[in-house]
Amino acid sequence: MLYLLDASVLITANNSYYPVDQIPEYWEWLLHMGQSGRVKIPLEIFEEIKDGPKDAEKDLLFSWIQQDESKKALILDEQVDIANVQTVVITGYGADLTDDEVEQIGRDPFLVAHAMTHKEDRCVVTVEVSKPSKKRHNRHLPDVCKEVGVHWCDPFVLNRDLGFRTNWKKRA
Template structure:
């Protein structure tokens, strides 16, 4: 899951005070190994980057033991795959500005490349095939590498989220 899936869910459609069940459900799905967040993405939502806007309810939630132990992917990253994603999916010779623009998206896609038939990248970005270089969107880079990609709403439908999900467990 990309950081934007958490940030937009908190701000737009699953605020903690209105749909707390969603956040419990994410942790539960993580415990079942259905959802995972690479550590590089996790640090974007847990406030570790010291950005004031992330020292909020999302950051507090992300720092809980349940979230860390159930949602954070415990897997070594193949940095060669990250390099491949950057140089073949975005731009062959990236500048510092390019790397900043790409953010941590190449890490997310690199993890998915370890098992592209069974790992799906979840993002709120929409495909924009006309974007080039460091401006490419996650769905387009995923498509380039044969990695499955979906949005938050596809995720919740495929895994059956509802506000009374605990009754079915």
């Protein structure tokens, strides 16, 4: 299974439970998982992370993601199928979205579209939780994934499935 990370996974991990400067083992493990082809970030999502910080000088996640080693290990090296992006937008969000709504969705349809390329072998990882009552541009990734038949999980399932431990290097 290839796990495709949403920007929220890295941002929340850094801001909440695995700060880059305090739990470096997690970030080293992510690089290892990326190098072994188990975890990737679509380019569109990478750009979302890269474009995000207000103060890049002080943003440790921004610094980490900009390193050549991080880019090489984690960026998914494939073009998105635009037909899949359109399917995700129409089926997952709505066929008649306004330009403002499409802008508010952001790059999430690209993430799901990359997972659609190999539905049985790919899984979207997000911190978002299912909220079926949300409609149109407010829909959450788990509900959009379900709508188009794509696997999804949260970061803790990813960590369990791939065996993250702070002493992972001793076991690798």
